[in-house]
Amino acid sequence: MIVDSSSPAPTKNSLLLSSEADLQRTQTPYVTGTSVIAIKYKDGILIAADMGGSYGSTLRYKNVERIKPVGKHSLIGASGEISDFQEILRYLDELMLNDSMWDDGNSLGPKEVHNYLTRVMYNRRNKFNPLWNSLILGGVKNGQKYLGTVNMIGVHYEDNHVATGFGNHLARPILREEWNENLTFEEGVKLLEKCMRVLLYRDRSAVNKLQIAKITDEGFTISQPYSLKTQWKFKAFENPTVGAEGSW
Amino acid sequence: MSSIGTGYDLSVTTFSPDGRVFQIEYAAKAVDNSGTVVGIKCKDGVVLGVEKLIASKMMLPGSNRRIHAVHRHSGMAVAGLAADGRQIVARAKSEATNYESVYGEPIPVKELADRVASYVHLCTLYWWLRPFGCGVILGGYDRDGPQLYMVEPSGVSHRYFGTSIGKGRQAAKTEIEKLKLSEMTCRQGVIEVAKIIYGVHDEAKDKAFELEMSWVCDESNRQHQKVPDDLLEEAKAAAKAALEEMDAD
Numbered sequence: 001m002i003v004d005s006s007s008p009a010p011t012k013n014s015l016l017l018s019s020e021a022d023l024q025r026t027q028t029p030y031v032t033g034t035s036v037i038a039i040k041y042k043d044g045i046l047i048a049a050d051m052g053g054s055y056g057s058t059l060r061y062k063n064v065e066r067i068k069p070v071g072k073h074s075l076i077g078a079s080g081e082i083s084d085f086q087e088i089l090r091y092l093d094e095l096m097l098n099d100s101m102w103d104d105g106n107s108l109g110p111k112e113v114h115n116y117l118t119r120v121m122y123n124r125r126n127k128f129n130p131l132w133n134s135l136i137l138g139g140v141k142n143g144q145k146y147l148g149t150v151n152m153i154g155v156h157y158e159d160n161h162v163a164t165g166f167g168n169h170l171a172r173p174i175l176r177e178e179w180n181e182n183l184t185f186e187e188g189v190k191l192l193e194k195c196m197r198v199l200l201y202r203d204r205s206a207v208n209k210l211q212i213a214k215i216t217d218e219g220f221t222i223s224q225p226y227s228l229k230t231q232w233k234f235k236a237f238e239n240p241t242v243g244a245e246g247s248w
Numbered sequence: 249m250s251s252i253g254t255g256y257d258l259s260v261t262t263f264s265p266d267g268r269v270f271q272i273e274y275a276a277k278a279v280d281n282s283g284t285v286v287g288i289k290c291k292d293g294v295v296l297g298v299e300k301l302i303a304s305k306m307m308l309p310g311s312n313r314r315i316h317a318v319h320r321h322s323g324m325a326v327a328g329l330a331a332d333g334r335q336i337v338a339r340a341k342s343e344a345t346n347y348e349s350v351y352g353e354p355i356p357v358k359e360l361a362d363r364v365a366s367y368v369h370l371c372t373l374y375w376w377l378r379p380f381g382c383g384v385i386l387g388g389y390d391r392d393g394p395q396l397y398m399v400e401p402s403g404v405s406h407r408y409f410g411t412s413i414g415k416g417r418q419a420a421k422t423e424i425e426k427l428k429l430s431e432m433t434c435r436q437g438v439i440e441v442a443k444i445i446y447g448v449h450d451e452a453k454d455k456a457f458e459l460e461m462s463w464v465c466d467e468s469n470r471q472h473q474k475v476p477d478d479l480l481e482e483a484k485a486a487a488k489a490a491l492e493e494m495d496a497d
Contacts, residue, residue, distance in 0.1 A: 094345065101317040101341070103462075103474055 029081040029132045031055055033066045034205040035167030036077035037195050038136045039179060040145050040160045041188035044216035045138035047077045048192040050200075051225055052207030059207055067213045067222055071096045074110040074139030075215045075222075076117075079164040080152065081132035088131060091120060110139030110146040114156070122154030134164035140217050163195075166203045171195035185214065197228050261375045271379060272372055275401035278381035279328040283457065284416040284448050285314070287325060287385040289396040289409050290437040291430055293465020294387030295475075296325040297441035299414070299449055300458040315462045315474075319344040321354050322388025323462050323472035324364075327414045328401070329381035336384055336399075340364050357388035361397035361405050369403025383413040388472070389464045416448030423447060434465035438475050442483035443490045459484060 031053045038047040053061030066085070067077045070092050078085040095116060099108045108116075114137040124130050134151040149164065150156035161175040174195050183191065189212055200206045208230070213222040241247050256262050257270030264270060283299040298314040315325045316337045324340060326333030343363040347355035364384065371377045379401050386397045398413065399405040409429050412420035423444045432440070438461060449457055461475040461483070475483070 090349075097320065097345070100320065100471075103317055103472075 025128055027081075027130070027132060029084075031061065031082045032132075032205070033064060033079045033082060033085070034203055034207075035163060035165040035171065035199055036066060036079050036134075036136050037163040037167045037171045037175075037192060037199075038077060038138050038147055038161065039175060039183070039188055039192065040138075040147050040181065041183040041185065042181075043185065044140045044145055044214060045075065045147055046185075046188045046192055046212060046214050047075055047136060047138055048196055048210060048212045049077050049079070050196070050207045050210040052205065052209070053082050054205045057204070059205065062207055062209055063225075065211070065222075067211055069215075069220050069222070070113055070137075070139075071099070072107055072219070073141040073215070074113050074137060074146075075213050075220055076113075077136040077138075077164075077213075079134050084131040084133050088117070088120070088133065088135070092117075109141035109144075110137055110148070111141075113137055113139070114146070114148040114150065114158075118150045118154060118156040121150050121152060121156075125152060125154050136162055136164060139215050143217055166199060166206075167195070170198050170202055174198065193228060197230070200228060200230065259375045260372050260377075260379055269372070269402075272402045275379040275381050276383075279383040279401060279413055280415065280417075282327045282382075282414045283314075283454075284412055284414040284420055284445060285325045285327040285383075285385055286412040286420050286424070286441050286444055287387055287396050287398070287408070287410065288424060288427070288429055288437055288441060289387070289394055290432045290434045290465070293389060293394045293434040293437075293463055293468070293470075294396050295434055295437040295441050295461065295463045295465075296323060296385060296387050297438075297445050297459065297461045298325050298327075299416070299445045300460055301454050302456045302458055305456075309458060314460055317472045318360065318386070318388075319348075319354055320471050321390060321464060322357055322360060322386065323464060324387075325385045325462070327383050327385075332380045333382040333384070336364060336368065336380060336382065339367050340386075343367075354390060356390045356392070357386070357395040357397065358392075358407075360388065361386055361399065361407070365399045365403050365405035368399055368401065372401075372403055385411060385413065387462075387464055389470045394464065412444075415454075416445075416450070419448040420444050434463050434467060435479065438463065438479055439483045439486045442480075442487040446484075446487035446491055447494075459487075 036049040047067050049066040051064050052059055053064040070076050130152040132152050136149050138147040147162055148158040149162040161179050163171045178191055196210055200208055208227045209225050211223050211225055256264035260271035283301040286297045288295050296315055300314055315323055317323045318340045324337055344355045368380050372379045384399045388395055396408045397405055398411050410424035427440055445459055463475055464472040
């Protein structure tokens with residue numbers, strides 16, 4: 001029996017848990033990804049996420065792919081604990097393998113995958129052992145576009161545009177103003193880049209290396225990583241120590 | 249060729265005086281009485297084909313799958329007791345996913361065949377279990393290329409260029425030996441397998457049958473899948489034409 005030496009005198013919680021080998025409790029995240037944003041557009045779904053994996057306040061990993069395909073019809077984007085995202089990808093791989101082995105002409109669509117993820121996330125949360133992620137699941141099947149999100153508590157919903165983390169606060173207001181259902185691919189990308197630029201300026205864990213993924217009835221593409229142009233030549237940034245000599 | 253093993257055939261844990269285990273031989277008879285299953289290894293993949301004898305006209309075509317995917321890269325065709333076959337397929341699937349989760353790569357076909365054979369053999373070692381009444385032809389594509397294995401109810405497994413089990417296996421084997429497998433692509437192999445199965449089907453004894461075929465080859469991206477419908481129709485047509493030619497002689 002393993003005893004958690006950092007816990008105080010047995011509280012009700014640890015008495016309930018300590019008798020089993022299962023001593024999982026609410027975790028803390030270690031390597032995390034920041035916002036993911038996604039929109040429906042004319043032909044399908046567009047998802048954008050940067051390639052950063054932060055280790056606390058250090059921007060440690062700069063080549064983390066946070067958008068992955070799921071089967072033929074869907075894409076998943078994740079923020080939060082990267083190792084938990086990798087575990088989710090394993091669950092999804094198993095799910096898609098079993099689905100493909102039926103070999104009956106059917107395949108799981110985005111709505112079904114989203115539902116599966118919701119069940120997984122919610123059940124883990126109820127066992128006090130959550131997968132520390134906020135996920136975005138988007139896809140197209142038989143011409144029907146689907147875009148949904150689910151997070152570590154199991155809260156899930158669908159919408160025309162979704163975001164995780166900071167994206168909810170910074171990107172969604174922009175999307176509410178400027179999104180319409182007839183965006184072309186180029187307009188969609190421009191809109192997502194506008195949101196990603198705001199996030200890059202304002203989110204401390206954002207990294208200037210992003211990928212934009214699209215999924216349509218024909219299939220998916222995940223772009224090569226690229227950077228956004230930023231603008232720092234503001235008058236207020238010049239001579240920053242005027243008025244406060246000696247500071248830096 | 250059959251001999252009565254009076255007294256020595258009651259349990260799979262009993263040898264006869266001449267060193268045979270009759271229960272295993274009886275299990276093999278169950279396989280021999282089922283519809284023919286054929287497997288061939290072509291230069292770019294493996295083709296499996298099953299002569300599915302139709303028990304009743306009320307059955308929906310395409311039901312009663314006899315060929316099952318075991319993993320992305322391999323599949324298994326079953327002859328004999330269908331329910332026993334389901335058990336073997338389930339075990340093979342489980343072995344395949346377990347190997348991948350431990351070693352991080354798809355299970356090599358040789359390893360899969362080994363594991364299936366061990367499992368089948370296991371059920372010939374205890375008196376409280378009966379042997380599986382089915383034989384399995386396993387085809388897969390891994391780093392060492394396409395491979396074909398067969399597992400018998402005794403738990404014996406071998407690797408083959410081409411093999412068959414079931415009613416028409418003797419005739420089918422003769423036909424397979426005539427083929428130049430190393431020069432054949434799977435596209436051509438599908439047609440040949442269809443011809444063989446139509447050829448060995450006994451019109452007098454069994455009425456109707458449905459042809460089920462699958463392949464794993466370069467063309468299918470090394471994934472195990474049912475042969476595409478258009479190619480299947482082409483194969484059936486070629487097989488029927490070949491039959492008519494033979495009848496005309």
